[in-house]
Amino acid sequence: MSNMNLLQAINNALEIAMSKDDKVVCFGEDVGHFGGVFRATSHLQEKFGKSRCFNTPLTEQGIIGFANGLATQGHKPVAEIQFADYIFPAFDQIVNESAKYRYRSGNQFDVGGLTIRSPYGGGIHGGLYHSQSPEAYFTGTPGLKVVIPRNPYQAKGLLLASIRDNNPVIFFEPKRLYRASTGEVPEGDYEIPLGVAEVVKEGTDITILGWGAQMEVLEKAVALAEKDGISCELIDLRTLLPWDVNTVVDSVKKTGRLLISHEAPRTGGFAGEISATIQERCFLHLESPISRVTGLDTPFPLAHDKEYMPDHLKNYEAIKQSVQF
Amino acid sequence: MSNSNQPEVRVVHTPTFIDGSDLETPILKILQQDGTLYEGAALPDIDQALALKIYDTFLFIRALDERMVAAQRQGRISFYMTEIGEEAADIGSTAAMASDDLIMAQYREQGALAFRGFPLKQFMHQLFSNENDLGKGRQMPIHYGSRDLNYLTISSPLATQLPQAVGYAYGYKLEQKDNCVICYFGEGAASEGDFHAAINMAGVFKVPVIFFCRNNGYAISTPSSEQFAGDGIAPRAVAYGVKAIRVDGNDVLAVLKATQEARRMAVENNQPVLIEAMTYRLGAHSTSDDPSGYRSKKEEEKWREKDPVQRMKLWLINQGWWSEARDAEELDLKRKNVMAAMKEAEQVPAPSIDELVTDVYDVPPQHLVDQLSELKAHIRKYPDAYPKTAWRLNDE
Numbered sequence: 001m002s003n004m005n006l007l008q009a010i011n012n013a014l015e016i017a018m019s020k021d022d023k024v025v026c027f028g029e030d031v032g033h034f035g036g037v038f039r040a041t042s043h044l045q046e047k048f049g050k051s052r053c054f055n056t057p058l059t060e061q062g063i064i065g066f067a068n069g070l071a072t073q074g075h076k077p078v079a080e081i082q083f084a085d086y087i088f089p090a091f092d093q094i095v096n097e098s099a100k101y102r103y104r105s106g107n108q109f110d111v112g113g114l115t116i117r118s119p120y121g122g123g124i125h126g127g128l129y130h131s132q133s134p135e136a137y138f139t140g141t142p143g144l145k146v147v148i149p150r151n152p153y154q155a156k157g158l159l160l161a162s163i164r165d166n167n168p169v170i171f172f173e174p175k176r177l178y179r180a181s182t183g184e185v186p187e188g189d190y191e192i193p194l195g196v197a198e199v200v201k202e203g204t205d206i207t208i209l210g211w212g213a214q215m216e217v218l219e220k221a222v223a224l225a226e227k228d229g230i231s232c233e234l235i236d237l238r239t240l241l242p243w244d245v246n247t248v249v250d251s252v253k254k255t256g257r258l259l260i261s262h263e264a265p266r267t268g269g270f271a272g273e274i275s276a277t278i279q280e281r282c283f284l285h286l287e288s289p290i291s292r293v294t295g296l297d298t299p300f301p302l303a304h305d306k307e308y309m310p311d312h313l314k315n316y317e318a319i320k321q322s323v324q325f
Numbered sequence: 326m327s328n329s330n331q332p333e334v335r336v337v338h339t340p341t342f343i344d345g346s347d348l349e350t351p352i353l354k355i356l357q358q359d360g361t362l363y364e365g366a367a368l369p370d371i372d373q374a375l376a377l378k379i380y381d382t383f384l385f386i387r388a389l390d391e392r393m394v395a396a397q398r399q400g401r402i403s404f405y406m407t408e409i410g411e412e413a414a415d416i417g418s419t420a421a422m423a424s425d426d427l428i429m430a431q432y433r434e435q436g437a438l439a440f441r442g443f444p445l446k447q448f449m450h451q452l453f454s455n456e457n458d459l460g461k462g463r464q465m466p467i468h469y470g471s472r473d474l475n476y477l478t479i480s481s482p483l484a485t486q487l488p489q490a491v492g493y494a495y496g497y498k499l500e501q502k503d504n505c506v507i508c509y510f511g512e513g514a515a516s517e518g519d520f521h522a523a524i525n526m527a528g529v530f531k532v533p534v535i536f537f538c539r540n541n542g543y544a545i546s547t548p549s550s551e552q553f554a555g556d557g558i559a560p561r562a563v564a565y566g567v568k569a570i571r572v573d574g575n576d577v578l579a580v581l582k583a584t585q586e587a588r589r590m591a592v593e594n595n596q597p598v599l600i601e602a603m604t605y606r607l608g609a610h611s612t613s614d615d616p617s618g619y620r621s622k623k624e625e626e627k628w629r630e631k632d633p634v635q636r637m638k639l640w641l642i643n644q645g646w647w648s649e650a651r652d653a654e655e656l657d658l659k660r661k662n663v664m665a666a667m668k669e670a671e672q673v674p675a676p677s678i679d680e681l682v683t684d685v686y687d688v689p690p691q692h693l694v695d696q697l698s699e700l701k702a703h704i705r706k707y708p709d710a711y712p713k714t715a716w717r718l719n720d721e
Binding site: 025051052056057059061062064065066067068069070071072073074075077089092093096097100101102103104105106107108109110112142143145166167195242245246 | 458459460461463464468470471472477478480482485487488489490491492493494495496497498499518519521522523525526529683684685686687690691692
């Protein structure tokens with residue numbers, strides 16, 4: 001084991017993936033010699049050469065189009081979109097191409113080797129265009145997998161699994177935690193399965209569900225609630241598409257209450273999908289309305305980012321309201 | 326030096342603007358409409374066998390297109406697109422490629438697929454979305470694809486295949502294969518962002534790819550004069566560091582020659598090339614379109630006189646490789662074969678309902694398994710409302 005931050009864990013996962021499989025190729029804006037604006041691809045060009053880790057021109061639709069073509073050929077491209085806020089020029093390539101390649105060809109062609117990495121989320125004073133959480137734009141697209149890790153250990157294991165998964169995966173990285181989150185990470189190769197949620201902490205009064213950077217916020221909120229004697233079960237969803245319905249259902253049947261929290265705006269956010277499914281599956285077990293603690297339905301603000309964020313205090317209040325309902 | 330692509334810059338001391346007139350784009354023509362060669366024109370690498378294979382594909386596509394438009398009018402299929410008038414462009418260029426070179430088509434290149442040997446039966450299975458369709462009945466008619474024949478399955482969104490062609494060609498380069506991708510698109514699609522992304526990336530990465538533009542004058546109803554103000558598509562490639570050539574797209578020998586040269590450059594030097602074939606869509610955009618609303622019969626007539634199939638036929642006859650009698654006989658045979666294959670394919674049932682959820686992922690996840698089983702229960706309850714699939718459920 002060694003102590004790594006989240007960026008180092010991602011860099012380590014990429015290095016392992018590239019050294020074990022020469023079909024893995026990393027590229028994106030500033031990804032080559034410079035190692036990416038956050039340094040996630042540091043030293044990969046030195047180690048694996050310019051043909052396997054390189055800069056691309058500044059064209060997100062080009063990057064993902066290129067990646068789709070390379071994946072069709074049987075390679076395993078790991079394409080970086082510098083900020084999730086800039087993924088939209090590639091939306092057509094992702095939604096109409098990556099997601100539908102296998103289906104439309106009757107499994108004659110696929111882009112199963114494709115992984116798209118992109119830093120997402122607020123809390124770095126990034127304003128409208130360096131803060132967004134666009135996961136719900138993609139969770140409505142059959143054919144994609146959407147994965148979001150919460151810490152260095154999770155990031156390494158989930159990224160290795162994503163690169164090796166035989167489906168296109170969008171891997172959103174919580175950039176606020178890139179250097180802030182550190183922990184013990186095995187030096188060797190390991191994978192954490194996709195589509196499986198993790199019960200981070202068991203409890204009996206309420207289920208608290210989140211993913212990515214929001215897990216750190218939820219841990220703080222849970223600590224406050226537990227001081228008040230509320231027993232919280234904390235779950236990290238980890239994969240949003242396809243999501244692990246059974247783990248959440250089992251937990252809610254036990255606790256009778258559910259709170260879901262994400263940074264993205266509330267309307268059309270992924271919490272809405274989870275709420276709908278859980279009320280279908282757990283209607284007679286629910287003791288209070290399912291609670292959503294999310295970003296506001298506004299663009300991501302700059303001066304008011306603290307106010308916008310679904311922080312630990314908003315979650316703490318929502319936990320109390322749910323238990324006292 | 327940040328811009329090392331410009332070794333020598335001419336310095337001026339008064340404002341000097343450049344425009345399109347600084348770049349002259351010639352057009353390659355080899356075969357005249359009367360079936361004779363232009364003086365001084367050099368033939369492509371072509372022998373009797375290749376010439377007859379190309380021409381046989383022309384006749385097949387004419388027979389297929391003619392019958393399937395009629396089939397759509399009769400309500401047998403929902404949709405169709407002909408390539409009448411453009412046969413020399415896609416078939417002539419595909420004839421220059423190796424059989425294991427990937428073809429990335431737009432949607433009007435069934436001729437390229439036929440040239441590769443796609444069986445008539447498979448065309449029909451796709452057009453009738455039946456259970457023998459390689460695409461499992463999922464896409465609209467004409468969205469063909471064949472892994473075995475290295476013809477990527479067509480998708481409707483325009484120009485998405487262009488940056489993909491660069492990625493695929495990069496894979497050839499990584500593996501040091503002597504292959505080249507050929508990627509087809511129209512002059513309308515060249516307005517999409519993906520076109521510019523792709524040509525630029527091909528220039529930067531230096532990959533073996535041929536971008537083949539069928540400049541057929543119209544994007545549905547929009548004439549090329551309302552599509553772009555510059556001199557067509559070829560000069561754009563030059564600005565991105567990609568070589569370009571313009572050819573008479575109705576001249577099969579010019580198309581073949583240009584593509585043979587382009588492929589050589591692409592494979593030997595990783596030099597991407599853009600070919601702009603000047604042609605004309607003699608038919609409607611699709612069976613949902615009526616060109617009389619946006620262009621004159623007179624204009625169509627002018628292009629009908631430049632028919633690429635007629636032009637090649639006259640050349641073949643001049644060569645002593647073909648005759649009018651054989652032409653009529655062969656076209657008649659092809660029409661009969663197409664009719665028979667159509668009647669057979671329309672009797673083949675739709676794919677099983679299980680195929681609704683396969684291939685979304687490599688393995689259907691639980692939620693899709695659940696949704697399929699709910700759907701089957703519903704179909705069993707109302708079998709008359711779902712006749713394509715209900716009959717099969719009873720067998721289970």
